[in-house]
Amino acid sequence: MxxxxxxxxxxxxxxxxxxxxxxxxxxxxxxxxxxxxxxxxxxxxxxxxxxxxxxxxxxxxxxxxxxxxxxxxxxxxxxxxxxxxxxxxxxxxxxxxxxxxxxxxxxxxxxxxxxxxxxxxxxxxxxxxxxxxxxxxxxxxxxxxxxxxxxxxxxxxxxxxxxxxxxxxxxxxxxxxxxxxxxxxxxxxxxxxxxxxxxxxxPRKNILTTNTWSSELSKLAANAFLAQRISSINSLSAVCETTGADVSEVARAVGLDSRIGSKFLEASVGFGGSCFQKDILNLVYICECLNLPEVAAYWQQVIDMNEYQKSRFSAKVIESLFNTVSDKQITILGFAFKKNTGDTRESPAIHVAKTLLDEGAMLHLFDPKVEEEQIIEDLTHPTVTDCPEYVKSRVTIYQDAYTATRDTHAIVLCTEWDEFKTLDYNRIYSEMMKPAYIFDGRKILDHDALQKIGFIVQTIGKKLTKTTLAGSWDS
Ligand code: NAI
Known part of the structure; x- marks a missing residue:
């Protein structure tokens, strides 16, 4: 039938x-x-x-x-x-x-x-x-x-x-x-x-039929493999930042090997979304229940590396801003867990925002597709704060990137929206406090151009700026 x-x-x-x-x-x-x-x-x-x-x-x-x-x-x-x-x-x-x-x-x-x-x-x-x-x-x-x-x-x-x-x-x-x-x-x-x-x-050749258990496990396995690639390249981004290697160059060189492939090798502030973390945790739990602790530990490391990356990036922001962001005005560009969605579940932006709020920063947020109510709901969630009123008093949400960055000390880019690549950064720079910082958590901006404008730029997996004793910055 x-x-x-x-x-x-x-x-x-x-x-x-x-x-x-x-x-x-x-x-x-x-x-x-x-x-x-x-x-x-x-x-x-x-x-x-x-x-x-x-x-x-x-x-x-x-x-x-x-x-x-x-x-x-x-x-x-x-x-x-x-x-x-x-x-x-x-x-x-x-x-x-x-x-x-x-x-x-x-x-x-x-x-x-x-x-x-x-x-x-x-x-x-x-x-x-x-x-x-x-x-x-x-x-x-x-x-x-x-x-x-x-x-x-x-x-x-x-x-x-x-x-x-x-x-x-x-x-x-x-x-x-x-x-x-x-x-x-x-x-x-x-x-x-x-x-x-x-x-x-x-096409029929693209429809795979298996037994029920293989099908169920394949979904968890596919997400575990995808997330593992991100954690692998993110782990190397930390090595790059202290050695002078550039993680984009490393990813390109590695990805051109046809056995490895180039997709999902972009270093970033970390993966988010409702699935990767949940599905790997589920896999870890299954392995523990099956008395396979070594297998469980292997996949748990993918999650641990992602937590490390989010914390490392947030710490870098604070450290660069003279080790204190208390009462500093900081813009977060992008709140969705990735571009072209309004979904914020497990978004790395939440982690970054929480860390900055815990350190006393005033946050200015803009995302092209995430509604104001959603951002407030995420940042006042009990896992983020036990004082929602404090958060509300420190967070302002804007309808465009220009007003969100005006009179702020630093921009932290958390989502790779295409429109962030083509903003008028000359205008943004002229309206920000100085020195003006940009932390590119997605590696999508033209760092050379930003440095020429006058920004102090930090990104993932590449050392861009260093201070000299005289206080000047060179790249
Ligand atoms: P979601 O939270 O967006 O949607 C689930 C919907 O189910 C909600 O609207 C909820 O009200 C409804 N619902 C729950 N219990 C119900 C019930 N008993 N009767 C009627 N409606 C009920 O979840 P999402 O993101 O669509 O995920 C669904 C499943 O698909 C999850 O298992 C997820 O892991 C999986 N998945 C999600 C992907 C994604 O990108 N979001 C991709 C691939 C798989």
């Missing part, structure tokens, strides 16, 4: 774009995205979508109310669907066993319980959320323990590899689609049905 109706549970960064692209590429399939959050669904049905992704507006506008629907009516969508994607959040547990490391599966479980309560007929249930190995077994246990006559389930694992900021492009031109299923005739049939959905636009 070909799939005619799809239900996507979870209208977030993954569920929204994924279901929108399926609706775009499969016009004969009706796709309904449901969420328990009324606000989120109202935003998906409005002119201002809840997330920013290049081209997402255009895709949603083409399909919405044609074969793409956003709703809070989970019951109807589940009942009518042949295939159900579970794309709910799987954050790190904040309490209980595995606190700070294990994935919290309560949202996946509650979605599974809802399906068990409502479903009639045959359903294919697809895990799209990133989950620990063997999570499909837990979902199946819930579904089968609540089994009613005439209902049958197949569980598939179909992890999502999109990256925020390029989600639509990644979905339309995926390197691969991974589908894991049970090694039974029914399991193979369910895998085949999901393959047919993707085959509307993904």
């Amino acid at each position: 070909p799939i005619k109706k799809i239900c996507g549970i979870g209208a977030g960064y993954v569920g929204g774009p994924t279901c929108s692209v399926i609706a775009l590429m499969c016009p004969e399939i009706q796709v309904t995205v449901v969420d328990k959050s009324k606000d989120r669904i109202a935003q998906w049905n409005s002119e201002k979508l809840p997330i920013y992704e290049p081209r997402l507006d255009e895709v949603v506008r083409t399909c919405r109310n044609r074969n793409l629907f956003f709703s809070t009516d989970l019951d109807t969508a589940i009942m009518e669907a042949d295939l159900i994607f579970i794309s709910v959040n799987t954050p790190t547990k904040t309490f209980g066993t595995g606190k700070g490391r294990a994935a919290d599966l309560k949202y996946v479980e509650s979605a599974a319980r809802k399906i068990a309560e409502i479903a009639t007929g045959d359903k294919i249930v697809v895990e799209k959320s990133t989950v620990p190995v063997r999570a499909a077994e837990s979902i199946l246990n819930i579904l089968r323990a609540n089994h009613r006559p005439g209902v049958s389930y197949q569980i598939l694992s179909n992890p999502e590899f999109l990256a925020e900021g390029t989600a639509i492009e990644d979905l339309l031109n995926a390197d691969r689609v991974l589908i894991g299923g049970e090694d039974t005739p029914e399991g193979h049939a369910a895998v085949e049905e999901l393959c047919k959905v993707y085959e509307h636009w993904i």
